[in-house]
Amino acid sequence: MHALDWIVVVLYFAYVVTEGFRHGRKNRDIDDYFRGKRSLRWWAVGLSVMATQASAITYIGTTGQAYTAGMSFIQVYLPLPFAMIVLCMSFVPFFYRANVFTAYEYLERRFDAKTRSLTSFIFLISRGLAVSFVLYAPSIILSVIFGWNEIATIVIMGASTILYTTIGGNRAVIMIDAKQMLLMFAGIFVAMALFIYRFPADYSIADAVHLAGTQGRLNAINPSLDLTDSYTLLSGLLGGFFLALSYFGCDQSQVQRYLTGRSLTESRLSLILTAFLKIPMQFLILGLGILMFVSFHFIKPPLTFSTAYQQVLQQKGGERYEALEQRYDAAFEQRRQAALDLKDARRSGNRAALASAEERYRRAGEDFQQLKAENSELLKSVLGSEPSSEVNYIFPGFLLQYAPTGILGIMLSVIFAAAMSSFSSEINSLASASVIDFYKRYFVKTANDAHYLWISRGATLFWGVFATVMALFAGRQGSLIEAVNRVGSFFYGPILGVFLLAFLVRRCTGTGAFCALIAGEIAVFAVAYYSSISWLYYNVVGVAVVLAAGIISTRAVGRFKVGRP
């Protein structure tokens, strides 16, 4: 990396930490620290909501996923605007008027302390596990691609974020998130320009779209009704709706964003902003993966994107690897020529020529993929175990090789911004749930503002350090974006079910809701273990079981009470 790139990255880190200290001076009590005194504007809160959801995993994993499997992942986000409307009409007003610090605090007022505590505990466990991925994704991958020290990368990212979050509190997190989100938007367009710049001189966007379509990469909508297929319109609309409803309505990392709104209207508008921007943003990020896929027809991608695996193959692959490399060079050239022929055939308007060119291009693509598969098999035999998915290495690998000096620093700052904006919001929300739902509820019920403020900072520091240490052991996963959502889906549905019981089933008791939550978790784990349905449906199962169990227990208790003398 050039010195200029390092300067850009260092300036970025210096700026966010300085901003944290600047906002930290305003904190006087936990209302300042966790809710920014409910004084923030809708655009800042809305951008923070988006920045919290869009982690580095979104950039690295989603672009890689589009590169390898196309645009079908966008279906998960399609029902998000509908979920935002439901939240604006129900969850947001309930929370805002209840004047709560955490979503789970509301459950004690509606049900009882044990339901609040269990729900908050599940949040702490699930979010506490997932937050390590937020650091792990960019740190491990960037260290593999750029040859940085893994531990140092994780620690520097974690420590910087912990510093500005611990000092600055939620106001700092939101204001920095907003700027990081704008940087991320800018990064999308910079990356697009980088990919398009790599096209041959006479190659147009229309040619690229046609090529991607010929390889089935423009598969945004899959109407299949197969329940085992992860990304279909049905699983997206159904599972994605409950996933979004639960994540934005019951996950403290998001609820804490819109609780800081200056008014109920401002809080609602922050979610409406997300409703308008989220799908286009995901489309653009997936589009990056597609453009990258097309670019790699004209610049030769490595057999494997992980530099660590490249070294392993070079050292232990022997003659088999050398032969594979030679065949790979020929296959790449054949596919490149087929792609150019396809462009000429499309422009000629001759249908027969186009059909023939498409067929030749598909065959060349299959040959090329076959060699990639053979390389994976070779790598597996050399390693003696399944290698980690290369999905996560493609985008940073491209940046390292082809981003110009200065631009590489900007793009790395974008990836850091994406990771740090999510990490800061999540450790701040873990701290608020720990302090408000447990420490202040059970241990020290009355103390002065300074005491709670320092405890809150201590809790933020604890969760930050915990997540950073966990990131060092995050382990090998497939697609990171999927891994994070998959972990969340074990818990999101049942928690959403409890909140729906609170809002919709007036006679439901605390004990009924508590038992229903446990039943919901058991059902989700059973379905995950015994069936092969897509993880997106776990959210639906969780909600359905909790609602059914809550309604049945409410009716049973009602009859029991009626029958008593």
Place this chain on the structure above:
Amino acid sequence: MMQEDETRNPADDGEPPPFLGTWNRLYAAVIIYTSVLILALYIMTVTLNH
């Protein structure tokens, strides 16, 4: 015990949004916008993906 203001209809908020006059119109705009996006993605899949 629920606080008094929590028992109000949560959808009944006196303050209108700064755009389109009422919340219901704003929600309708979101629904129409999202439906158009889904339709556009479907058309893209059917016509360009092969």
